[in-house]
Amino acid sequence: MGLNVLLLGSGGREHAMAWSMAKSDRLDDLYIAPGNPGTAQLGENVDLALADFDAILAFVENNNIDLTVVGPEQPLVEGITDFLEAEGHKVFGPSRIAAQLEGSKKFANEFMKKNHIPTADFETYSQDEFDQALSVIKKKDNYPVVLKADGLAGGKGVFICETEEEVEKRLDELKENTRFGDAAETLVVEEFMKGEEASVFVISDGKTAKIIHYAQDHKRIGEGDTGLNTGGMGAYAPTPVLGKRMLQRIEKEVILPTVSAMLLDGNPYKGILYCGLMITEEGPKVVEYNCRFGDPECQAILPSLESDLLELMEAAADQRLDQKEVRIDDKYRCCVVLASKGYPLDYEKGKEITGIEDVSDDALVFHAGTKAEGGKIFTDGGRVMNVVGAGKTLPEAIKNTYSEVKKINFENKYYRSDIGAKGLAHLDE
Incomplete structure (x- = not known):
């Protein structure tokens, strides 16, 4: 019997999650709240406000939802998991207290200090x-x-x-x-920690933790990592910043101590744990935790996942992740964010987007800040769309992505042209 799933969120990350879950044989009906024009092609968008927990609960009960998957951090930090679980419903996402690893930098830093997890x-x-x-x-x-x-x-x-x-x-x-x-x-x-940043994504059921994949994000708005911080302007995976030995250290020094300490504190961590790391001369140090998939890293890593994402999420919610295997393909992927000029400050909305249908079948386009009107798609946010290309090598993945980026157009389109360049520098060493 299939699962009825409610996915909360509306960004590029949620479009990628919906796309990945839609491939699952375990899926029956998929609802996305509030969703975007991209998710509408994969399931049914539902007009629910993420802050309205009572309305979400009513929808879960009226539509026989078997699993609620929480995409963004805000409802997790506000306790949506605790709220729905208290009513007997299954949720993929950490509890309010566990989500404080992202919700409060002070909580996270004090937690790391107490548990001897390397950080600044x-x-x-x-x-x-x-x-x-x-x-x-x-x-x-x-x-x-x-x-x-x-x-x-x-x-x-x-x-x-x-x-x-x-x-x-x-x-x-x-x-x-x-x-x-x-x-x-x-x-x-x-x-300030000197080194190279990388992101490792872990799925946990509170007792077992497994690395899904690892990537490198590009937070700054400008080329060469200049200008204001943003939600993320692009990412690529896997990153050569992390070799096999470094990943083993991260698992031993960061991931296992984090999940074990949360369990011992009585706050088992169930969901996605994003470990934002600085790879320093002394080894890996935690820059930040996030309590969900990164955006846009999610868009670069989920297409690499050969395992069934929905099965993994269901197993994590049921505390039987130890029975599942995480398998990743051997391709590189690059995700470039198309943004509205002016982001992350003031920007205009309502610009018509053209060329989406011209993108190659080998690439993926995930909607983020878009809206549909009269059969057309318009900009409706700072980060508008994500273009993801693949390749057998990192240079090939980057080249393939940027050739597709050029096909999508809207007035005042802005993107960084150097996503993945730091990875290429590592390959040249």
Whole structure:
């Protein structure tokens, strides 16, 4: 008997998840709330607000949903898993407390310190202690320094400051800018870690944890990793930054201690654990945890998954992940984000998108910030679409992706042309 599945979310990540789950023999009916024009081709989009837990519960009960899969972090941090499980419904995604690994930088840093998981040195300050934070930073005079809003800020609450002036500017921004909301009520100040960033994605049922895949994200808006932080401008997988031996170290020093400590603390971690890492001279160190798939890394890694994603999620929810195998193909994949000019700040919406149908069958297009009207597709967000190409080598995957990127057009289309370049540099070493 098949599963009726409700997938929560509306971005490129959720389109990729829907695409992957739609291939499963275990799937009966797939609903996506609220979804986007891409997910509408794979299941039924449902007009539900992610903050309206009661409406989600009513839908789950009225439509005999067997498994609710939570895509974005906000409902997880707000406790959607606990809420639905308390009513007897199965959910793929961590509990509210487990999701604090992403929901609170302070919680995550203190958790890592207590459990000897390698990360940066840090200090935390409440908003009325920002002046104290500034004087401590001035006294240390050790730049660059990293400032992080404690709570969720859509990937835009982290600042790497090179000078005292920049620290002052960013502290004022965190204190006064309404776009951070409650996220900046607590400040985390971290030492800057030198090295190469990489992301490892793990599926866990609370007791067993298995690596799905690993990738490298590109957070900054500008070429060569310049400009403001974004939700992510592109990713590729696998990354040569992580060799077999380094992956073994990450499993031993980061993943297993994290999952074990959460279990011992009485907060078993069930769902996707994203380990954002810095590979330093001393070894792997955690930059951040996320309690869900990364976006756009998800779009680059799920097409590589040969195992049945829905079966893995169901096994994790049922605490029988030890019976499942994670299999990945041997191809490289590159994902390039097409954004609206002005993102991550002000940008225009409502621009018609053309050329989607011209993209090769060998590539994938995932919708993110789009809307459908009158048989046409229009821009409706900062990050608009994701184009994913594949290849036997990384250079081939990058080349194939960018040849497809050129086919999709909308007014003021912006994308980075250097996604994967850091990986190529490693191949040349």
